[in-house]
Amino acid sequence: xxxxxxxxxxxxxxxxxxxxxxxxxxxxxxxxxxxxxxxxxxxxxxxxxxxxxxxxxxxxxxxxxxxxxxxxxxxxxxxxxxxxxxxxxxxxxxxxxxxxxxxxxxxxxxxxxxxxxxxxxxxxxxxxxxxxxxxxxxxxxxxxxxxxxxxxxxxxxxxxxxxxxxxxxxxxxxxxxxxxxxxxxxxxxxxxxxxxxxxxxxxxxxxxxxxxxxxxxxxxxxxxxxxxxxxxxxxxxxxxxxxxxxxxxxxxxxxxxxxxxxxxxxxxxxxxxxxxxxxxxxxxxxx
Numbered sequence: 001x002x003x004x005x006x007x008x009x010x011x012x013x014x015x016x017x018x019x020x021x022x023x024x025x026x027x028x029x030x031x032x033x034x035x036x037x038x039x040x041x042x043x044x045x046x047x048x049x050x051x052x053x054x055x056x057x058x059x060x061x062x063x064x065x066x067x068x069x070x071x072x073x074x075x076x077x078x079x080x081x082x083x084x085x086x087x088x089x090x091x092x093x094x095x096x097x098x099x100x101x102x103x104x105x106x107x108x109x110x111x112x113x114x115x116x117x118x119x120x121x122x123x124x125x126x127x128x129x130x131x132x133x134x135x136x137x138x139x140x141x142x143x144x145x146x147x148x149x150x151x152x153x154x155x156x157x158x159x160x161x162x163x164x165x166x167x168x169x170x171x172x173x174x175x176x177x178x179x180x181x182x183x184x185x186x187x188x189x190x191x192x193x194x195x196x197x198x199x200x201x202x203x204x205x206x207x208x209x210x211x212x213x214x215x216x217x218x219x220x221x222x223x224x225x226x227x228x229x230x231x232x233x234x235x236x237x238x239x240x241x242x243x244x245x246x247x248x249x250x251x252x253x254x255x256x257x258x259x260x261x262x263x264x265x266x267x268x269x270x271x272x273x274x275x276x277x278x279x280x281x282x283x284x285x286x287x
Contacts, residue, residue: 058130058132059132062106062108062130065108066082066108068108068110069082069087069108069109069110070082072109072110072111072112073109076089076112078090081109085100085101085102085106086098086099086100086101087099087100087107087108087109087127089109089125089149091147091148091149095149096147096148096149097125097127097145097149098149099127103132104131104132104133105129105130105131105132106129106130106132107127107128107129107130108127108128109125109126109127110126110127110128110142111124111125111126111160112124112125112126113126113160115160115162115163115189116162116163116190117163117189117190117191117192118190118191118192119192122146122189123146123147124144124145124146124152125144125145125146125147126142126143126144127142127143127144127145128140128141128142128143128157129141129143135172139156139157139169140156140157141154141155141156141157142154142155142156142157142158152285153187153194153285155167155187156169158187159205159207159208159214161208161211161214162190162211163188163189163190164186164187164188164189164190164211165186165187165189166184166185166186166205166208166214166243167184167185167186167187168182168183168184168185168204168205168216169182169183170182170183170204170219173235179221179266179267180219180221180234180235180236181202182202182203182204182218182219183198183199183200183202183204184199184201184203184204184205184216184243184253185197185198185199186243186251188280193282193283193284194282194283194284194285195249195280195281195282195283196280196281196283197250197251197278197279197280197281198278198281199251199253199276199278200268200276201218201241201253201255201268201274201276202218202219202220202221202268202269202274203216203217203218203219203241203243203253203255203274204216204217204218204219205243211245212244212245213242213243213244213245214242214243214244215240215241215242216240216241216242216243216253217238217239217240217241218238218239218240218241218255218259218274219234219235219236219237219238220236220237220238220239220259220261220263220269221235221236221263221264221266221269222235222236222237222259222261222262222263222264223236223264226261226262226264227261227262230260230261232261236261236263236264237259237260237261237263239255239256239257239258239259239273240255240256240257241253241254241255241256241274242254242256246277249279249280250277250278250279250280251277251278251280252275252276252277252278253274253275253276254273254274254275255273255274255275256273257273258271258272258273259271259273
C-alpha cells in the first residue's frame with residue numbers, strides 16, 4: 001500500500017473515531033464559521049382572560065336606597081327611625097310600625113303620601129320589600145300602611161295619581177312557546193270598599209297625564225320568524241295606547257293603531273285594535 005493510501009485510510013479512521021466519541025471535528029481542525037443566531041419564536045402565552053363584568057351588588061343598592069330613605073325620614077321628622085336592619089315609625093309618640101330585614105329580604109320606606117278617601121285625606125306609608133336572591137326581572141312588592149301601622153294592602157310596584165294606583169306587569173317566559181302576558185290593573189281608593197279595574201287587553205301604562213288619563217302601549221306577541229324584515233320589540237310589536245276614565249266607575253283602554261305584525265295565536269291577542277271598557281269591582285285589601 002502506498003503512503004498516500006495509508007494517509008487516506010488514517011484520515012478516515014480518525015474521522016470515524018471522532019464521530020463515535022461525540023466530537024464534531026477532527027483534532028486540530030479549523031473551527032467552522034459561527035452560525036448566525038436563529039430568531040427564537042416567542043412562547044405562546046395562554047389567551048388573556050376576558051375582563052369580568054362587574055357583578056350586580058344588591059347589598060350596595062340597599063345601602064344607596066337607605067340614604068334616600070334617610071332623607072325621607074328626616075322630612076317626616078323621624079330621622080332616627082332606622083336602626084340597622086330595623087325601621088320603626090312613630091305615631092302619637094309611640095312605635096306604630098316596625099319592619100325588620102332578614103337574611104332573604106330587606107325593606108325600605110319609599111313614600112309618604114296623602115290619599116283622598118270618603119273619610120277625608122289619609123296618610124299612607126309605602127314600604128317596598130326586595131329579595132336579595134331575586135331574578136333580574138323580579139318586581140318588588142309594595143305594602144301600604146296607615147299612620148297607626150295597620151296594613152292596608154300589598155301590590156306590585158305601581159304609579160300613584162291621587163287615589164288611583166296603576167299596576168302594570170308582564171309574565172316571565174322561560175320557553176319560546178310561553179305567553180309573555182302583559183296586563184294592567186287600576187286600584188281606586190277613593191271609595192270604601194276600594195275598587196279595582198282589571199283589563200284583559202295586553203297593554204301597559206307608562207305615565208299619568210292627568211287624573212283621568214294615562215299614557216301606555218300594547219305589547220302584541222309576535223315572532224321574527226313569522227314577520228321577516230319587521231322590527232319587533234321585546235316579545236312582539238308595540239303599539240301606542242291610552243287609558244281614560246269614562247265614568248265614576250269605568251275606565252277604557254284604546255290601542256291607537258292596528259298592529260301590523262302577524263300575531264301569535266294567543267288568547268286576547270286579536271289582529272284588530274283593542275278598545276276595552278271595564279267597570280270597577282269592590283275589594284277590601286287587607287283590612
